Amino acid sequence: MNSSLEGSANSSYGSVAIIEPTQVGGLLSAALFGCLACQSYLYFTRFASDGFALKATVSAILLIQLGQFVCIILTLRAMTVSAYSDPSRLNILPLATDLVIMLSGFTVFIVHSFYAFRLWKLTRSLFLPILCGMLSVVAQISMLILSVRAFSMTDLMTFIDSQIVLIALSWIARAACDSITTVGVTWSLRKGRVSGFREYDYHGDDGRPLDSLDTCFKFTVVKQNYVWFGIWLLWPNVVGNSLLASLNRRLLLRENRKSSRGDAQSRGGGLNAIGFAAGDMQSDRDSLQNLKNRDVQVQVFQETERSINQEQNRVSKPAVVHIRACVSTDDETDC
Template sequence: MDPTNSSTSLAFEVAVFNPSIIVGPVVLGALVDTCLFGCLVIQTYVYYANFANDHRAIRFTVAAVFATQIAHVMCVSATLWNTAVSAYDDPSKLQMLPLASAATILFTGITGALVESYFAFRLWNVSKKLLLPILSMVLCVIAQVVSLVITVQAFKTTSVAEFEVDQNTPITLALTSRVLCDLILTLSTAWYLKNQRSGYLRTTNMIDRLVLWTIETGLITRYDERRRSWRV
């Protein structure tokens, strides 16, 4: 190995790496992740307590998401330990990418794929059209494949600075695909549900009017019968 290239690479990593932008996001992200995991525990309990008769595939999807998130929060906690405890007396350790961080990327991608696949199915079930569900699934597959590639590179890479530089484009592609997929699913599902709801509202209003007219007619008829009885 050329000593000049080695020193240049080391100088490049030192120049790129900034410990202040590593510790803070890890601590904040771990706190937010544990709070969201607590919400997930409550949601999972409420789901199984009230929807025990759902299709087996749906119950399996909920269980898979819950199990994946358990592994995810464990990896996030391990990353927090490595960042805030193990590297407390040796900041140079912050330049090394923990294996738990690479596993976090993997479980994040799996959770996103499970959730987006389910909502793509729900969108097809609501709309009875294939274009938007297929488009969302294509974006989901792209994001998942890129996430797997990033995960493999994360397990191979030991330097945070090197990983940040090399995987900047794949990370951007994966996040963009996830965002577009979520937007398509959310907006499309809301649109179709709103249209169905508006149709039900028109039917409900018509029924309410019929009931109101029936009550008014009955009151008028009864009032007229009483007047006739009084005259007799």
């Protein structure tokens, strides 16, 4: 009798204790979903030329997180309104909460796949991307099995104790995947920057590995306070915003390229202006010299023409011939 009462008390305590982290995590997740929606709008308006696969990835994350947002609202309603007079009803999680667990797994799996592909593009090595893909698949399968079993739970505390291996495996696998992709991408970009490959700029994949490890630690050590469950609700929007921030960061790269090009053009424009001014001065000197040469040529031509005209005048001047006629008569001759 005492053991049954103690079990009932523990179940009642567990059902009440899960309300606070669910409310805090759900509200913060809703705020992050608003940030995700804004970043998605910015991405689709500024990067319309991206490939279909990348646009489909962003669209899938946005739609899945929209579904998770609706499920979180229904979960909060069930915990704060429907079960307000009878907290024992929370011994079984609402159906919306089970859907939240499933949708969260899909979002994180898509983000992990993107970062694994990015790691392959940067390193051109298959070992680390395949390892990350295998860890992500293990975590996703664990999450799907956990979600299916959650639909048929009869008691929350009993369910958590029985599924502790699957929950811990999913968190550990995702933490390892986050750590490998973060370290691999950072190392590749630093190596590319040293070798002159400055096309990319990287500020780290935020705090995804730390979030995963912290949540895993909270679950394995202090799982009774359900803080890990609030982080679980929050985490998919964190990784989704991390992906969108990584994509939208290219706007800063564009502005940096434009500013560097503008500086180069301004410096080149100054040199061109100096060259143009020097060319103008040279052309002015050439024009003056040409004018002087032309004046000299005109003067020489005029003097030559004048001498020719004088010669023509002397040659063409008619000669005056005086003819004297003499008339001879008998007495005298008269001329």
